[in-house]
Amino acid sequence: MVDGRRGVAPQTAKRGQWARLIERGVSNSEACRIVGINVRTGKRWRHGRTVTTADGRRLHYAPVISTRKVEISERYLSEDERVAIADLRRRRQSIRAIAAEIGRSPSTISRELRRNRDPERGQYRPFVAQKFAVDRRARPGRGKIVNDGALREFVGGLLKKRWSPEQISHELRTAFPTEPERQLAHETIYQAVYRPELGGLHRELPKVLRTGRRHRKPHRRGDERRGRLVNMTMIDQRPAEANDRATPGHWEGDLIIGELTRSAIGTLVERSSRFTILLHLPAGRHTAEAVRDALVEAMIAMPAHLRRSLTWDQGKEMAMHADIAHALGMPVFFCEKSSPWQRPSNENTNGLLRNYFPKGSDLRVHDAARLAAVAAEVNDRPRKTLGWATPARLLEQFTAEPTG
Numbered sequence: 001m002v003d004g005r006r007g008v009a010p011q012t013a014k015r016g017q018w019a020r021l022i023e024r025g026v027s028n029s030e031a032c033r034i035v036g037i038n039v040r041t042g043k044r045w046r047h048g049r050t051v052t053t054a055d056g057r058r059l060h061y062a063p064v065i066s067t068r069k070v071e072i073s074e075r076y077l078s079e080d081e082r083v084a085i086a087d088l089r090r091r092r093q094s095i096r097a098i099a100a101e102i103g104r105s106p107s108t109i110s111r112e113l114r115r116n117r118d119p120e121r122g123q124y125r126p127f128v129a130q131k132f133a134v135d136r137r138a139r140p141g142r143g144k145i146v147n148d149g150a151l152r153e154f155v156g157g158l159l160k161k162r163w164s165p166e167q168i169s170h171e172l173r174t175a176f177p178t179e180p181e182r183q184l185a186h187e188t189i190y191q192a193v194y195r196p197e198l199g200g201l202h203r204e205l206p207k208v209l210r211t212g213r214r215h216r217k218p219h220r221r222g223d224e225r226r227g228r229l230v231n232m233t234m235i236d237q238r239p240a241e242a243n244d245r246a247t248p249g250h251w252e253g254d255l256i257i258g259e260l261t262r263s264a265i266g267t268l269v270e271r272s273s274r275f276t277i278l279l280h281l282p283a284g285r286h287t288a289e290a291v292r293d294a295l296v297e298a299m300i301a302m303p304a305h306l307r308r309s310l311t312w313d314q315g316k317e318m319a320m321h322a323d324i325a326h327a328l329g330m331p332v333f334f335c336e337k338s339s340p341w342q343r344p345s346n347e348n349t350n351g352l353l354r355n356y357f358p359k360g361s362d363l364r365v366h367d368a369a370r371l372a373a374v375a376a377e378v379n380d381r382p383r384k385t386l387g388w389a390t391p392a393r394l395l396e397q398f399t400a401e402p403t404g
Contacts, residue, residue, distance in 0.1 A: 012125075014036065015045060016080070016087070018031050018037065018045060019083075020361065020362070022046065076133070082130055084098075084101070086129075103364075116133060145184070148182065151184075155189060155201070159193070165193070166186040168184075169183075229314055229318065231322065232334045233333050234333065234336070235342055237333065238309060238333045242311075245272045247272065247308065248306060249272075249307060250308050250309045252269050252271060252310075252311045252343040252345050252346035253310055254266075255286055258363035259360050262364075263362055264284055264285075265353075265357060266281060266286075267346060268295070268298065269345045270306070271345050273386070283364055288316065291320075292320040292323050296324060296328060299328050300327070304329060308330065310330055310332045311343055312333075313339075314335065314337055318332070356374045379392040
């Protein structure tokens, strides 16, 4: 008994941590030891269980780890986000505080807590909520064309005459002016063409589209178009002084990417001292705007003589490199594609940082204070390549004694 209650509530944070360890290949017994739970608890979480209550009801607890983790658009809450919501809710955080922590709208959090609450217990449980959301997700249905033979024949006939779906859509309004159920948007016709098993059109009809495609060509998202790199200055134009490491102030940068590319941490390494700065990206979002803001905030306090250049790869996150160069007075140079060896200090440091931020993990769980602590630990470690000096001590010397 704890505080007069029958047991304690499930420890959501521990269950989420245990699940992530299992997904990385850690054994159940080892994961249970790390998290601090009984091995039998881990087995119940892995396999699920069914409990019969005193009044005869059967309660089913789904497995925490499924054999196949289905990922959908980032527009929707993920299982990890639901774990975070439950954890913060248990700490009595407000809806707005939870929304700010995970980078979502307060209305999204409010709707999630209302719609996916466990009806049996009246509580919000993340893995039950995930199951509810998946079960509720819309499935493709059978549209107007498949249920209307005359409409199907009309549309199919015009497609065979090489009419475009947009032309057919316009013609339907003329052919059936008083029958709105037979008036279709051109997107509906495209869907019927590309998915004949749902739309009811003949499987040969995709061939008669002007493009001849059987499958829709994916379109880039708006933020990907905005993320194009233009007016790049390549690394072969970087000053020669940056190559021999004799002059401090030349930096290399990159991102450490988390699970399913949904989170990231920015890394900056000064070439002469190997001093490392970690960039906290709110909610792990690594858009060009977020990286620009974090980079400028981290570097603006540096003396001008320690802001001589920055070298990065050709990632979309550097689409605003001109803004960075202008704000810091520091030119930005880009490596050739698929050439990580052109940023050797940064690549080596990222390898060291993986001891703190394992591949496949969710990097959103690390706040700015945690990143600062990790960076301080790495910078206070003596390096053989520096004559057993520490990066922190060398950068301190460079700050106090500007070189010409």
